[in-house]
Amino acid sequence: MAWLTEQEAKAKRKTDIGPPHYSKMLPPVISKNYGKWKYHEVFTPGTMVHVAESGDKVYTVRVASPRILATESIRAMLDIADKYCDGYIRWTTRNNVEFMTTREENVPLIKKAAEDAGYPAGGIGSGLSNMVHTQGWVHCHSAAADASGLVKAIMDEVYPYFTEKKLPAKTRLALACCVNMCGAVHCSDLAVVAIHRKVPEINHDLVKNMCEIPTTIGACPTRAISPDPAKKSVKINPDKCMYCGNCFTVCPPIDIHRPEEDGVAIVVGGKVGSLRKGPMFSKLAIPYIKNNPPRWPEVVSAVKNILETYANDARKHERIGEWIDRIGWESFFKKTGIEFTYQHIDDFTFARDTFRTSAAFKW
């Protein structure tokens, strides 16, 4: 294949056509039974069946993926789909891959083929699904930690909860490599969010040439940035700055990176479904753990500790947030052995709703 010339590209290009219609992408059993499904049954964390009113069945094998995929790997998945699934494949909203077939005998074959290619089956039901994450050092300017590396290290450790072991309820892990949170970290059962901890340093000589001052001032959520006319630059009020890095995004000479101070916080107890308690935000469990690549052992063991404390203590069908609501945050800190610090006490937008207004609590 050769690149199109400028003229060829101009002649060929179309605009505003949108994506292909989904009906062209559906396996025949899905098209036939669209909107007419009766029930489903989960066999294992990696396999399930959906049964239609017509009696038709579609078996699904769900497999893990690291989200970053080389074209070569996707082709290997497509080959499996051609061999066993009549040439159709699907991705889930949590970056898992789904192979669907009407032939039950294909299920173990698909599972084996995917596992041989390096993508193990799992992620359905009361356990872990894939960990949603962001770009990290692979591709983002504002990352305070890597994303894929932390996810790989964490998922290696809690792997059995993806493939076979049960938890009290489904548990959604997520990771964001900065507070922009390009992923549902703020409403996940257990999530890692990378943070900066120091006021950025300004290279004033470069600010003059590279940055628009009003935009830079406007980017700050806490109004910590003001003009510095003498230097034709800006200054930052250290009492107001909470290190979000928004200014760095619009003005690169305001450098937020501090490799020895950057790291991650761990938040827990969020969910998005309305089941039982309704959607919940994740709350701060651990304010800071240093970056320790390539495998971040301190973060991995903190995640495992929270997950296993929950697994041992929660009632069936209780999500992490529901479990903590029932036992109380004071018990959460006691049972997990996590230290409670000033950082845990809110002083931002909704602080007063989080202070205790009852004399009933636990020791």
Place this chain on the structure above:
Amino acid sequence: MKKYETPLLNELEKGPWPSFVKELKKAAKTSEMANDEVGQLEKSFRDKRGYWKHGGIVGVLGYGGGVIGRYSSLPNEFPGVAHFHTVRINQPSGMFYKTDSLRTILDLWDEYGSGLTNMHGSTGDMVLLGCRTEALEPLFAEVTSRGWDLGGSGSALRTPACCVGKARCEWANIDAMDICNDLTQTYQDYVHRPAWPYKFKFKIAGCAVDCVASIARADCSIIGTWKGNIAVDQDVVKDYAKAGMNINAEIVGMCPTGCMSYDGKTLTIDDENCSRCMHCISKMTKALRPTGERGASILIGSKAPIVVGSLLSWVIVPFMKMEPPYTELKELAEKIWEWWDDNAKPRERIGEVIELKGMRSFLEAIGVPPQPQQVLAPRKDPFFFWKDEDLNGKK
């Protein structure tokens, strides 16, 4: 091709979970760009920091989004990632693919880019990770001439996303995939040409389980629901009990409204008190199903923390019928955008503007009356406004 020593990244090729490092290295076998991505990433792991500059303005002619500029801050050391732009390809609703259709994109990406992808990005697009500025126009022509298009970025309508919906889920109350596709096609101009104060996202979930995190991640959350009773198949309830389910503890005892009872033989639901949370239905899917009218609850405003704290979406329209061509939904969306555009400062999401201007001002502007379903509780303080029309008894 330059050979990089990667002792730190090599550690992440070990272990049972699929390795992103293996993926990077697969692409690096044939792509200089992917190879330099590996080299730069190893340096990031060593120095504990990223080496990317924020993107400048790059894109394709006539569009203001769909491509996110990305440049290495170390272009001399890693020339392959000097340009490493992201191209967002709008996914088909539901993320089903015919294999030959997806192969077309892969072949093009090997030719024009790094061979690295994200399947998928957080908003739902297929993300092609890493190409040079001069590749954008020819790649765009190749992609669009084969029936695909770019997704949204910047202060635009972001690529709408949905759950699997009626394609393979018995709980879907609305045709999430069709609504998603319809909105995407109707508002192509808003997707491709950023014209708003900030981003705006639609996510469509078939039920309150919300597999697309619509209530947490969409400025406009469309969540399927019903008005009617839950039909109970008592024989199947007995099967669940026989199979070992403790119906009183797991179903009745966990019902948030206490609207269920079970005497060991019959499961009874007081439907008037049911809040349709989906707990019982999700645990006893063979025995319980909604009946009656189907539609969606429309919620507004959710977002991640930047700038003034994260928000979950708020109910504005408790129930709306969802039949093609979804005119009522579109009219509502257009009123929402008009009010937002009139009232927002740059980089203010709709939820933040509602907080600043007040929910009343917003609801009046979009023509939605006050209803108790919109609030958890009425206000507790006695500080409230009266307008002339309230005093004149017009409202």
